[in-house]
Amino acid sequence: MRNNIIAIIAISFLTVGALWGVGNLLNPQEESGTKVESILLIAQRSSFNGTNPDIHVGVNVPAKLVVCNEDTVTHDLRVDEAKNGGITPINTAPLRGGQDFLTAIVAEKPGTYEYYCSYHLGMRGKIIAQ
Ligand SMILES: [Cu+2]
Numbered sequence: 447m448r449n450n451i452i453a454i455i456a457i458s459f460l461t462v463g464a465l466w467g468v469g470n471l472l473n474p475q476e477e478s479g480t481k482v483e484s485i486l487l488i489a490q491r492s493s494f495n496g497t498n499p500d501i502h503v504g505v506n507v508p509a510k511l512v513v514c515n516e517d518t519v520t521h522d523l524r525v526d527e528a529k530n531g532g533i534t535p536i537n538t539a540p541l542r543g544g545q546d547f548l549t550a551i552v553a554e555k556p557g558t559y560e561y562y563c564s565y566h567l568g569m570r571g572k573i574i575a576q
Contacts, residue, residue, distance in 0.1 A: 483509040485551070489521040489541070489563065498571035501551065501561070505575050509551040515541040521563045523547070525573065533559045533575065 485501055487494045503509045513523045520543075525536040532555030538547040553559070553575030563569035 483507065485509055485511045487511065487513045487523065487561075489513065489515045489523075489569070490517050492517075492566050493569055494523075494561075494563075494571060498569060500571060501573045503551050503553055503573060503575050505553055505556050511536070511549050511551050512546060513538050513541065513549070514546040515543055518543050519565070521565055521569065523561055524564055525551070525559060525561050528557065528559055531555065532557050533573070536561070 483503065490496070501509075515521045520540045522540050523536065523538045525533060527533070527535045532553060534550075534552040534554075536549055536551070538549065541547055551573060553573065556575050559573040559575065561571055561573055
């Protein structure tokens, strides 16, 4: 009888342990350290991603930015230096159709900054750093 109870307790521990292990496999915990956001902007039909979306980044949390030109005309992506600093300027240089450019958005101060294509007035959106 006593052995049975011990066996049941042992099996319970094994079951809970196994379920916990499976749970961690299904929902891996975030690795500690820097989490890098990735942002993809596709230039197509004179907009970025169709809507020139707002890009939200954390202050001092570099975000990987990939700019792809999937259009037939040349585009670029620029972020100018802000008056009081706060963001690292970006200039992809002209991207022809099919070219892409890998860079990073690095905001040192909270604020709203602008990204734009220097060829097309309508291609502009906001980078919001918080
Ligand atoms: Cu453009």
